[in-house]
Amino acid sequence: MxxxxxxxxxxxxxxxxxxxxxxxxxxxxxxxxDPVSDERLIVNMGPQHPSTHGVLRLILELEGETVREMRSVVGYLHTGIEKNIEYRNWVQGTTFVTRMDYLSPIFNETAYSLAVEKLLGIEDEITERATTIRVLMMELNRISSHLVWLATTGMELGAISIMLYGFREREYILEIFEMISGLRMNMAYVRPGGVAQDVPDSAVAKIREFLKVMPKRLKEYEDLLSGQPIWIERTQGVAVLDVTGCISLGVTGPVLRSAGLPWDLRKTMPYCGYENYEFDVPTSTDADVWGRYQVRLAEIRESLKIIEQALERLRPGPIMVADKKIAWPAQLAIGVDGLGNSLEHVAKIMGQSMESLIHHFKLVTEGFRVPPGQVYVAIEGPRGELGAHAVSDGGTRPYRVHFREPSFVNLQALPAMAEGGLIADVIAGGASLDPVMGGCDR
Amino acid sequence: MVTTSPDKDPVTNQTPSQPGAKPGGGVPVQATPAGAHTGAPAELPPSSVAGRGMFGIQGSGDTSGFGGLVRRRVGAGGSERPYGSYFDEVYDALEEAFPGLDDAIEKVVVDRGELTLHVKAERIAEVARTMRDDESLRFELCSSVSGVDYLGADERRLHVTYHLASMTYRRRVRLEVAVGTDDPRVPTVTQVYPTADWQERETYDMFGVVFEGHPGLTRILMPDDWEGYPQRKDYPLGGVPVEYKGAEIPPPDRRRSYQ
Known part of the structure; x- marks a missing residue:
């Protein structure tokens, strides 16, 4: 020297x-x-790093550019949603769970509602239209969630244009959500017993328009990315995790399917009538970021198929259970100031029927009682198995609700994907898990 | 909601028949009617920790009488054979693969189409291993590990539930263990299901269940220096009264609300 x-x-x-x-x-x-030969550098990435999908903190032990050890730190977005639910009634719980994984609100609501319905023992009484609307909304939500994945992952790997396009198409779906529920995100639309509001005809027309536009846009994404050398270099053979690794670490969803196991709860343990829809479960055997990209794009296409079938099955009918002791006693309507009670309903309970007023008051302030017991309901979210474990003690409030959040469980796999690779691939690997910290930390 | 000390059960310590008991601000307590059958709405246990009253608070001079309402808690009894569905098959297979199963299982509950095996806390890891490895069981995936605090309903109030899924046979089973707050130790299942790592940390974080043999049992969602276990039912909510437009809104645990 x-x-x-x-x-x-x-x-x-x-x-x-x-x-x-x-x-x-x-x-x-x-x-x-010579930092490569004898020095290990500890780098603290996050919790404010732009490419960690929110507030995820990664502690990396580096040797040069190689990651030797990695630990992830979560909890920065913990909002105590599970605790809060215990102090609200069963219907109000929907407004909390919808805020967990903010990219898949409809899935959170559906898992929660299915659990409450199972506790009540009214699964068979859910109307066909309500179930079809749930499927329709879930698949739209799956597409919007995958689009955000594509957009943010593209951005993190240096493809800025795909970010703009991904968010553009997602905006289209959010507009549909707004037409149906009155809100773009965190809609609290799926409620125990059915859904909050019927789908207007204008929304159906908009969805049909979307079904026409989307395949062309998907083709555009593939034209942009699939042949691009940088994208291929950054994704192929990066952050590999095989089926054994996935299952032992509890990883489900597109990441598991990209490793080759066609495990999709919509097919394997059907709910909401998914067994009656025709669609395929896309898989890949690459087990890398590239495979996950391919699987997610293919899943968007399958979701489009399901949406088309759901639209055909949408027959007029009730959207809430007939049981007036459970159904929210409101006829919601979209007024000039947003979603609220319809004026006719307000006129009725305030001016004409004292019993309606009492009933409304009791159900809204006190809520309905749910027989004691516990259930676990799992659905296929955009990130994997989304499970709701709901416990009732017979009261009007949830005794305990726990969510098995795929973001939380999947993030455990990040060290297995990243250790021994380059630091740049930590970003690609983490992004390919598609973690949403709101869901992870709840 | 009434805050109670962790080990004192407000319901069992003060039964309605005790002459000295004065729940609900001195309002006479409803006696259990002769021949009453369980399951009627009024007899279902309420959400309140105290198991008493309809409005969540006490000592407010409530004269309606509902503040003194005491409801009996109904514990889940074990189910009898046949369990129905695939449950008998699962139990038989487990019995065959796990010698001395009767020793390890406390009770079997079949409710709402779900099978729950209540396992003795110290045997959970062995049972989980058999559930995963046996050819005719094959519960490869541990979906979820979480806790429930049954304060007032069970002496061993902290329950840990494990939701296992068999991908081969497309079945689900719930394992459940119960421990008391004085010695809340459960063997870890991370050696069987590595995915339980963070989920056990979360259960420790929220309920204070200590998983023995866990590779790094630290808090995960709450800050490292947090005191107490927030998801326990006797965890104080805290808060201060807030004045709004002349009216005083009490903190959450002193608020009057229907239960």
Whole structure:
């Protein structure tokens, strides 16, 4: 080692070598130490790093650019949703769970509602139209969630244009959501017993329009990315996790399917009548980021198929259970100031029927009682198995609701994917898991 | 909601027949009617920790009488054979693969089309291993691990539930263990299901269940220096009264609300 002592003197301390840089040639300074050979560098990535999907913190132990060890730290977005639900009634729980994984609100609501319905023992009484609307909304939501995945992952790997296009098409879906539920996100639309509001004809027309537009747009995405050398380099053979690794770490959803196991709860343990829809479960055997990209794009196509079938099955009918002790006693309508009670209903309970008013008051303030017991309901969310474990003690409030959040469980797999790889691939691997910290931390 | 000390059960300590008991602000307590059958709405256990009253608070001078309402808690009894569905098959297979199963299982509950095996806490890891490895069981995936605090309903109030899924046979089973707050130790299942790692950490974080043998049992969602276990039912909610337009809104656990 030849260094000009007047430029960069070095001394050994208990913490390692310390250099005092006073100027001179940068190459001389850098040449004085060889970080690759003997030094391990701890890098704290996040929780405010733009490519960690929210507030995920990664602690990386690096040797040069190679990640030797990695630990993830979560909990920065913990909002105590599961605790909060215990102090609200069963219907109000919907407004909480919808805010967990903010990219898949309809799935959270559906899992929760299915659990409450199972506790009540009214699964058979859910009307066909309500179930079809749920399927329709879930598949639209799956597409919007996958689009955000495509957009953010593209951005993180340097493809800015796909970010713009992904969010553009997602906006289209959010507009549909707004037409149906009155809200773009966190809709609290799926309720125990059915859905909050019927699908207007204008929304059906808009969905049909979307079905026409989307396949062309998907083709555009593939034209943009699939042949692009940088995209291929950054995704193929990166962050590999095989089926054994996935199952032992509890990873489900597109990541598991990209490893080759066609495990999709819509097919394997059907709910909401998915057994009556025709669609395929796309898989890949690459088990890498590329495979997950392919699987997600294919899943968008399958979701489009399901939406088309759901639209055909949409027959007029009730959207809530007939049981007036459970159905929310409101006829919601979209007014000039947003979604609210219809004026006719308000006129009726306020002016004509004292019993209606009492009933409304009791059900809204006190809620309905749910027989004691516990159930676990799992559905296929965009990120994997989304499970709701609901416990009732017979009261009007949930005794305990726990969500098996795929984001939370899947994130455990990140060290297995990242260790031994390059630091740049940590970003690609993490993005390919599609974690949403709102869901992970709840 | 009434805050109670962790080990004192407000319901069992004060039964309606005790002469000295004064729940509900001195309002006479309803006696259990002769010949009453369980399952009627009024007899279902309420959400309130105290198991008493309709409005969640006490000592408010409530004269309606509903504040003194005491409801009996109905514990889930074990189910008898045949369990129905695939449950008998699963139990038989487990019995064959796990010698001395009767020792390890406390009760079997079949409810709402779901099978729950209540396992002795110290045997959970062995049972889980058999559930995963046996040819005719093959519960490869541990979907979820979480806790429930049955304060007032069970002496061993902290329950841990494991939701297992068999991908081969497309079945689900719930394992459940119960421990008390004085010695809340459960063997870890991370050696069988590595995915339980974070989920056990979350259960420890929220309920204070100590998973023995866990590779790094630290808090995961709450800050490292947090005191107490927030999801326990006797965890104080805290808060201060807030004045809004002249009216005082009490903190959440002192608020009057239907239960």
């Amino acid at each position: 030849t260094t000009n002592p007047s430029y960069a003197p070095e001394r050994d301390t208990s913490e390692g070598k310390v250099f005092t840089v006073t100027g001179g040639d940068w190459d001389t300074v850098v040449g004085a130490a």
